[in-house]
Amino acid sequence: MSNVMLVLIVLGLGVIGFVLGRGRAMSAAGGDRRNLHSLPMYYGANVGLNAVVPAMLVLFAWLIVQPMVINSSVSGMIPEAEIAEGSNLSLMMSDVRRVAEGLDLAVGQGAMTEAETRSAGEDLDGLRDNLAGVGVALGSDITDSTFAAAQRYRVLAGTGHLWKTIATITASLIGLAVAYRMTSTTFRARNVVERGILMVLIAAASIAILTTLGIVLSLIFNTVEFFRLYAASDFFFSLSWNPSFSGRGGGSELGILPLLWGTLYISFIALLVAVPIGLFAAIYLSEYASKPVRAFAKPLLELLAGIPTIVYGLFALLTVGPLLVSVFGRDGALGVDWMQGGTAVMTAGLVMGIMLIPFVSSLSDDIINAVPQAMRDGSLGLGATHSETVRQVILPAALPGIVGAILLAASRAIGETMIVVLGAGAAARLSMNPFDAMTTVTAKIVSQLTGDSDFASPEALVAFALGITLFVITLGLNVFALFIVRKYREQYE
Amino acid sequence: MTDATHGTPLRNKGKSILEVDARTKKRNAAEARFKGYGIAAIGISLFFLVSLLIAIISNGIPAFTQTFVNVEVELLEEKLDKNGNRDIADIKKVSTFGYKPLIENAMVKAAEGIETELSDKDLSKILSASAAAILRDYVIANPDQIGETVEFRLLTSSRVDGYMKGRVVREDLARDKNLDAAHLDLIDVMVERGAVERVFNWDFITGSDASESRPEQAGIGVSMLGSFFMMLVVLVLALPIGVAASIYLEEFAPQNRFTDLIEVNISNLAAVPSIVFGILGLAVFIQFAHLPQSAPIVGGLTLTLMTLPTIVISTRASLKAVPPSIRDAALGVGASKMQAIFHHVLPLAMPGILTGTIIGLAQALGETAPLLLIGMVGYIATNYPEGVTSGFLDPNSAMPAQIYEWAKRADPAFYERAWGGIIVLLVFLLTMNLIAIILRRRFERRW
Numbered sequence: 001m002s003n004v005m006l007v008l009i010v011l012g013l014g015v016i017g018f019v020l021g022r023g024r025a026m027s028a029a030g031g032d033r034r035n036l037h038s039l040p041m042y043y044g045a046n047v048g049l050n051a052v053v054p055a056m057l058v059l060f061a062w063l064i065v066q067p068m069v070i071n072s073s074v075s076g077m078i079p080e081a082e083i084a085e086g087s088n089l090s091l092m093m094s095d096v097r098r099v100a101e102g103l104d105l106a107v108g109q110g111a112m113t114e115a116e117t118r119s120a121g122e123d124l125d126g127l128r129d130n131l132a133g134v135g136v137a138l139g140s141d142i143t144d145s146t147f148a149a150a151q152r153y154r155v156l157a158g159t160g161h162l163w164k165t166i167a168t169i170t171a172s173l174i175g176l177a178v179a180y181r182m183t184s185t186t187f188r189a190r191n192v193v194e195r196g197i198l199m200v201l202i203a204a205a206s207i208a209i210l211t212t213l214g215i216v217l218s219l220i221f222n223t224v225e226f227f228r229l230y231a232a233s234d235f236f237f238s239l240s241w242n243p244s245f246s247g248r249g250g251g252s253e254l255g256i257l258p259l260l261w262g263t264l265y266i267s268f269i270a271l272l273v274a275v276p277i278g279l280f281a282a283i284y285l286s287e288y289a290s291k292p293v294r295a296f297a298k299p300l301l302e303l304l305a306g307i308p309t310i311v312y313g314l315f316a317l318l319t320v321g322p323l324l325v326s327v328f329g330r331d332g333a334l335g336v337d338w339m340q341g342g343t344a345v346m347t348a349g350l351v352m353g354i355m356l357i358p359f360v361s362s363l364s365d366d367i368i369n370a371v372p373q374a375m376r377d378g379s380l381g382l383g384a385t386h387s388e389t390v391r392q393v394i395l396p397a398a399l400p401g402i403v404g405a406i407l408l409a410a411s412r413a414i415g416e417t418m419i420v421v422l423g424a425g426a427a428a429r430l431s432m433n434p435f436d437a438m439t440t441v442t443a444k445i446v447s448q449l450t451g452d453s454d455f456a457s458p459e460a461l462v463a464f465a466l467g468i469t470l471f472v473i474t475l476g477l478n479v480f481a482l483f484i485v486r487k488y489r490e491q492y493e
Numbered sequence: 494m495t496d497a498t499h500g501t502p503l504r505n506k507g508k509s510i511l512e513v514d515a516r517t518k519k520r521n522a523a524e525a526r527f528k529g530y531g532i533a534a535i536g537i538s539l540f541f542l543v544s545l546l547i548a549i550i551s552n553g554i555p556a557f558t559q560t561f562v563n564v565e566v567e568l569l570e571e572k573l574d575k576n577g578n579r580d581i582a583d584i585k586k587v588s589t590f591g592y593k594p595l596i597e598n599a600m601v602k603a604a605e606g607i608e609t610e611l612s613d614k615d616l617s618k619i620l621s622a623s624a625a626a627i628l629r630d631y632v633i634a635n636p637d638q639i640g641e642t643v644e645f646r647l648l649t650s651s652r653v654d655g656y657m658k659g660r661v662v663r664e665d666l667a668r669d670k671n672l673d674a675a676h677l678d679l680i681d682v683m684v685e686r687g688a689v690e691r692v693f694n695w696d697f698i699t700g701s702d703a704s705e706s707r708p709e710q711a712g713i714g715v716s717m718l719g720s721f722f723m724m725l726v727v728l729v730l731a732l733p734i735g736v737a738a739s740i741y742l743e744e745f746a747p748q749n750r751f752t753d754l755i756e757v758n759i760s761n762l763a764a765v766p767s768i769v770f771g772i773l774g775l776a777v778f779i780q781f782a783h784l785p786q787s788a789p790i791v792g793g794l795t796l797t798l799m800t801l802p803t804i805v806i807s808t809r810a811s812l813k814a815v816p817p818s819i820r821d822a823a824l825g826v827g828a829s830k831m832q833a834i835f836h837h838v839l840p841l842a843m844p845g846i847l848t849g850t851i852i853g854l855a856q857a858l859g860e861t862a863p864l865l866l867i868g869m870v871g872y873i874a875t876n877y878p879e880g881v882t883s884g885f886l887d888p889n890s891a892m893p894a895q896i897y898e899w900a901k902r903a904d905p906a907f908y909e910r911a912w913g914g915i916i917v918l919l920v921f922l923l924t925m926n927l928i929a930i931i932l933r934r935r936f937e938r939r940w
Contacts, residue, residue: 067783097783194831198745204737205746208758208805211798215769218776277534284531297535304542306926308859310893311549311915314900318908319548354541361538385520387527408764415766417862422900442768446865449775467772471765478764 006059006165010172014052017176021047024183038190046189049196050179055172062164070156077149092146099150100157102131117154219471222464229458230254235465241428241439243448243459254462256469258428262438266349266424267413269434273353275406278360285361286368287390298365305358309418316351316423317342324350328435339435343425346434352419356409363408367401367485368394400484407481411474417442441466549915556913559694559709560654561646562620562683566599568632570640579636589625592632593617596624599645607682611675619676621648621709649689651709651906653680657691660905697913702874702895708906711899713914715874719789719889720858722878726793726885727800727857732850734797735804736839742805743812744834763802770799771863779867787868787888795867796857803856807849811842816940844936851929855922861893869894870901892918 022044029035036043071093078092106112112130124147183189227235230252238255281301285294321342326332328339328346339346371394379389395402425437426447448463508514513521570577572595573587600616609616617624624647632639648654652672655661663674683689700712738755746752774795778784784791815838823833864870869890878884890898892914899911 190829194829197831198741201737201741201745204734205741205755207734207738207798207801208755208762211762211773211801212758214777215765215773218773218780219769222776277537280530280534281538284528284535288528288531297539300542301535301538304538304545306855306922307545308861308893308918308922310859310861310896311545311919313861314896314911314915315545315548317900318552318912319544354538354545357538357541385524387524388520390527411764412766415768417766417768417865418897421862421865422897442766442862445768445772446862449772449866450868450870464772464776467769471769474764474766475761478761482760 003059003063006168007056010052010055010059010168013055013169013172013176014048017051017179018044018048020176020180021045021183024180025185025187025189028183028185035185037186037188038193042189042193043183043187045193047176047179047183049193050175051172052175053196054175055168058171059164059168062160062167066157066160066164070153070160073156074149074153077152078145096146096149096153099127099131099146100153103150103154106130117151215471219464219468222461223468226458226461226465229461235462239430241444243462252459254458256441256466258430259439259441259444259466260469261430262345262424262428263414263420263440263442265345265434265438266352266420266440267410269345269349270352270356270413271406271410273350274356274360274409277353278357278409279364279402281357282361282364282368283390286365287386287394298362301358301361303358304354305362307355309355309416312351312355313418313422316347316419320351321347321423324435338433341425341437343423343437344435345424345438348420348424349434351423352413352416355416355419356413359412360405360409363405364398364402367398367405370401371397400487404481404485407477407484411477411481414477415442415470415474417446421446441470445470549912549919552909553912553914553916555658555660556697556909556916557694558658558691559697560649560657560689560691562603562649562689563644563646564596564599564603564688565642565644566595566628567642568628568639569595569598573632573639574636579639581633581636584633584636584639587629589629592625592628595628596620596647603683603688604679607679609675609679611673611679615673615676616679618672619649619653619680621650622707623648623703623710648709651707651904653677653689654709655906656680657684657689658909660909697910698917701876702890702898704873704875705902705904708902708904708910711907711910713892713895713910713917715877716890716892716895717917718878718884719792719869719874720891720893722789722884722889723793723796723891724854724858726790727797727854728850730794730797731800731804731853735801735850735853736808736846738801739805739808739812740834740839743809744830744838759802759805762798763806766862767799767860768862768866770795771866773798774863775866785886785888787872787890788886789889789891790885791867792864792869792891793885795863796860799860799863800853800857803853804846804850807852808842808846811845811849812838814845814940815841841938844932844938848929848933851925851932855925855929858925859893859918859922861897864891864894865897870898873898892921 022040025036025040025043026033029040033040074096075093078096103112103117107114107117124144127147235254235256237257238253239257240253240255241258242253244252281297285298289297321344324344324347325339325342327334328336330337332339375393375397376389379393380386384392420440420443424439424443426439426443427437428439428444429436431438445463445466448460448466572591574580574584576583597613597617600619601613604616624645627647628645631643631645649657650672652661652666652669653676656677657680663677666672666674666677680689696710696714697712698717699714700710701715702712703710738759742752742755742759746755774791778791778794779786784794819837819841820833823837824830828836868888872888872890874890874895876887878887878889896911896914896918899907899914
């Protein structure tokens with residue numbers, strides 16, 4: 001019985017519970033709903049929820065715990081000596097799982113009988129072909145212990161599956177029966193159901209916490225694993241980034257500094273583009289522009305914010321990069337040989353700056369609008385021109401908020417991925433030339449993890465250490481920015 | 494009055510007040526300059542927007558047309574069905590290689606009367622490598638047509654297509670072993686004859702991705718389905734969870750540490766870089782839960798977590814906009830708090846919630862970085878999902894991932910596809926945002 005089927009059965013029991021509960025309440029009240037504490041619907045809902053919720057919890061817990069238990073029980077069967085060079089236990093275990101799944105599939109499709117799977121251990125090559133026939137291709141050869149482990153895996157999974165079904169349906173039936181027995185005219189069904197709904201609401205709200213926890217834990221566990229294989233001091237202070245792809249472990253230099261340099265350089269250029277343009281756009285829109293101009297220009301600016309970053313990435317790679325080369329490249333318009341290829345810090349920084357303009361401008365716009373009108377009137381009344389008012393009164397008053405907006409934009413720039421993956425290049429280097437190709441933390445996370453399902457080598461695990469660095473930096477910037485903005489708001493409200 | 498002003502030394506003494514002095518001039522010039530900076534800033538931003546749009550449209554539009562050759566192919570019986578018994582198993586034994594001579598013959602016939610230095614064998618280089626497979630599929634589907642002459646519309650190779658679109662010029666072909674300038678002369682004549690034409694290419698919108706060597710065949714249809722299934726997951730999970738969380742935080746949550754913790758978490762999650770969500774998806778859904786890699790369901794789950802803060806923030810805003818009098822009135826006639834919210838507040842807040850959800854979905858649809866990490870790139874989406882389950886669980890690509898994949902490939906013919914893909918993606922985003930705006934205009938209530 002598949003899990004979907006099981007869920008459907010439990011839901012079916014829930015519906016039956018609803019009808020039964022409602023019927024029992026109505027009959028207890030003698031057919032007159034005024035004799036009941038709550039609306040009849042609530043009695044039905046109470047029984048239905050009792051039939052569904054505990055059963056689902058049991059099922060959910062079982063689905064999480066069962067693989068853990070089976071894994072730990074089966075992985076003991078694989079002898080240390082058999083783990084091949086360049087492999088590890090988790091890879092072996094995934095082989096075991098695939099063999100087991102393949103056997104299930106073969107039985108399911110009728111390619112093998114149950115008896116054949118038991119004797120398949122004598123002809124492992126034949127088994128391999130059989131499994132390939134049902135669409136399970138195995139990377140390595142099946143060894144005796146793998147096969148034995150796979151058999152054990154199947155047995156345990158089968159038993160677990162049976163008990164899971166029994167436990168879930170029993171939980172559902174017990175819930176149904178208990179709630180059904182409780183149903184009487186004085187039972188406060190509405191209060192119980194509403195408390196249940198409140199629990200669901202709280203659970204939904206807690207997902208935010210779980211997500212953060214998930215991010216932090218997955219980053220920390222893998223980073224600790226990484227530091228076990230690679231010295232933390234080398235990671236943080238080494239000046240070169242040079243991962244080796246051939247061998248496992250040795251020979252890789254994984255220093256974060258060149259990546260951080262690239263990240264900060266690109267973000268700096270992006271802010272150099274976005275902050276003046278965004279700020280002046282915001283000042284013009286909120287202080288000078290007539291209503292129609294504002295109504296026309298503001299949505300257009302925000303359109304820039306709605307464009308997906310992949311579009312900006314492609315724009316950088318295929319339009320801005322070649323354009324810059326034609327100006328700053330070898331045979332360019334300026335005749336200077338500064339730029340070797342289209343991907344460069346300048347390319348990515350410029351395009352990222354364009355992306356950040358609406359971000360800076362709409363945040364600054366809000367902040368400038370929040371400066372009280374009395375301050376403007378006072379300044380203008382003293383004879384200051386409009387621009388003097390803006391420069392000497394409004395901007396100083398709005399400064400903390402604007403700094404906050406710039407910090408938020410910086411955090412965006414540091415975390416931006418697609419533009420740098422496509423526009424900044426892949427070479428990690430420490431250079432001052434903005435027309436050189438450099439790479440960033442995010443771009444390296446992508447290149448170290450893409451298409452890699454093996455998380456055992458330091459070359460893959462380093463991505464998690466990069467991720468946690470990125471997470472900490474952006475989180476710090478955000479918290480700091482929000483702190484500044486909030487402090488500023490208190491001044492005027 | 495006159496006495497008072499008489500004694501004070503006037504800077505403007507002897508000058509008309511209608512004449513501006515140097516200092517005022519300077520201040521006014523500064524004022525004009527400052528205003529000019531503002532206009533320049535707006536102008537530059539709009540210039541960027543316009544050049545971005547021009548780049549997208551001018552580069553992307555060619556992807557929607559494709560060059561085809563109309564040829565009459567004689568499906569020779571001695572090549573395709575030697576025994577003459579139309580046994581489908583025998584016909585299937587003929588590989589695409591066996592169809593090559595048929596195509597060569599057809600091309601020779603199509604080029605009849607045109608003077609060219611090309612050998613007969615080289616003529617078929619004009620065609621895409623997919624031609625033989627198309628013929629084979631046709632014959633297997635219609636075995637009774639063997640022996641007849643059937644007219645086919647076959648794709649040309651990407652270089653011929655590039656020539657028709659002005660991307661490939663004769664000079665480029667000097668070092669190209671796939672095509673000669675003589676081919677292009679031939680094409681010119683065939684265009685005049687009407688045998689070669691450029692038509693709208695539905696296959697780009699509905700088709701599947703093709704291997705690296707056949708850009709002319711690649712389409713975005715399959716990855717569109719991948720995106721669709723992902724958005725389905727996001728909608729089904731993020732909307733109810735987001736609404737439930739917002740209701741709790743806005744209507745029920747007491748002022749305590751736990752509530753604060755949730756609030757801080759939500760506002761921080763909204764600012765976490767999207768790539769970090771990709772790492773989360775990789776570690777939790779693939780590494781820990783062993784869900785299939787590259788599957789839309791994993792992409793959907795990851796994007797759900799990313800979209801949740803957006804939906805929560807907009808839902809809370811629209812719940813807040815419902816005036817307290819509605820709640821008070823419901824409570825006053827004896828509704829419980831839960832009833833007041835679910836029966837009265839929530840329906841009134843629904844348009845705002847839907848608008849926020851659509852905008853969140855549009856954001857998720859265009860998001861690429863997390864998809865790179867969960868393996869939706871590098872996978873060549875050549876097969877349509879077989880059904881709903883396979884749509885969720887089988888490896889697929891998604892529109893932005895597909896665009897990235899094309900942008901990474903070596904053949905410049907794929908760049909055109911990438912720009913075209915962006916047009917398709919932007920059309921979707923624009924439609925979703927328009928729906929959101931219309932919803933807001935149509936149903937938004939001012940209290």
